[in-house]
């Protein structure tokens with residue numbers, strides 16, 4: 358399992374992360390980010406890609 | 421000999437290339453030269469919130485992954501020249517460094533105004549952290565700020581300066597701010613929104629000189645009028661940092677010309693097998709649109725080009741390189757988000773929402789969608805992204 362953290366004081370809800378790891382991130386009906394706080398190890402590469410594309414650099418994997 | 425990899429430019433493009441090389445399995449030596457004193461950091465906040473709050477390297481630094489812990493970062497060091505025939509670069513101490521593979525990641529620098537009385541204090545541009553720190557110090561309440569140029573960076577700085585209580589005037593030659601990337605409707609609407617926040621636009625005007633002895637006190641415009649100011653922000657576009665590659669028979673007009681695989685191209689059209697270009701400085705063909713080679717100054721391009729270079733380098737590239745440019749911009753509470761190349765459009769249609777509120781526009785060339793841009797309504801904007809993939 359990996360633990361995912363999004364710093365919601367940084368996140369501007371651009372949703373770029375959604376394309377990289379759709380299992381973990383999504384924009385809800387109010388265009389706000391929702392994400393699962395944990396994910397299977399197999400999602401690591403996708404979450405790392407999401408970290409790369411987040412304009413606000415708000416996402417981290419908490420080891 | 422592909423080793424060692426030498427990357428010139430220690431910003432997002434350089435960092436992402438180092439990371440991607442590791443991710444795709446290259447475990448040889450990597451050296452990154454950067455002329456700034458800082459480890460790679462994120463530039464977009466420099467014209468936005470971070471300019472209003474605090475500007476420090478900590479606040480904008482990219483996290484350095486464990487995978488790049490053994491990368492040799494040579495910061496505060498400018499590369500003066502490269503000799504591609506002999507596979508070497510020379511740094512500002514005249515030390516010569518051989519490479520097996522060269523990655524060009526030197527990005528852009530701001531274009532500056534050239535006027536007779538140019539040697540005055542109070543002139544700013546925003547590209548680097550040091551630029552933002554210097555500008556931040558002068559954005560005090562009541563300061564009279566003149567911004568030359570009405571592109572994204574000019575408009576973002578305007579919004580931030582208004583929030584900080586400055587008086588802001590934008591002087592630019594175009595009809596509306598951000599007209600070329602956004603098109604008539606959205607550009608005119610964004611101008612209205614800026615005006616509602618108190619920004620004054622002097623459009624179709626140019627600055628011809630500065631007033632002031634040691635510090636800037638005003639600007640002279642092309643219609644003969646003058647405008648008082650305490651500081652000036654020059655946001656009139658950029659120059660490519662390619663001079664260090666001069667003398668190598670590359671096509672460096674408007675960026676370094678590359679093949680679709682991001683290999684630098686000689687003037688005779690042949691490719692350097694061991695010289696790649698990433699990020700803002702790369703001028704590459706993107707078959708998503710056509711075969712025209714373009715430089716794309718958007719934040720997702722360093723990451724996309726870095727990944728492609730690592731795939732090509734390690735023999736894992738498949739198909740064509742077809743990145744979808746994407747950009748965003750925050751001005752007050754207006755969150756612009758776009759995919760595609762909006763400037764290619766010959767027709768713009770309102771797809772959703774209302775121009776005075778949140779809205780989404782589609783950009784079409786010969787009836788085919790080439791871009792989408794919205795204010796707010798991000799999920800709607802995103803739903804169109806698949807049109808380009």
Ligand SMILES: Cc1cc2nc3c(=O)[nH]c(=O)nc-3n(C[C@H](O)[C@H](O)[C@H](O)COP(=O)(O)OP(=O)(O)OC[C@H]3O[C@@H](n4cnc5c(N)ncnc54)[C@H](O)[C@@H]3O)c2cc1C
Nearest residue numbers: 429431432433455463464498499526527528699700718719
């Ligand atoms: C203020 C600002 C706001 C932005 N906002 C947005 C936004 O909201 N949305 C968006 O999509 N994009 C935005 N961008 C664009 C985005 O930041 C760039 O696309 C991105 O930084 C490009 O990265 P790069 O690594 O290619 O180039 P750069 O970041 O320009 O890095 C090049 C590096 O190479 C160094 N260098 C140059 N020459 C040499 C040399 N000879 N030797 C050694 N080092 C050298 C430079 O000093 C620099 O550190 C913004 C840019 C700026 C400046």
Ligand code: SF4
Nearest residue numbers: 368369371372374411
């Ligand atoms: S990409 Fe970053 S800023 Fe955008 S929604 Fe995801 S976490 Fe938030």
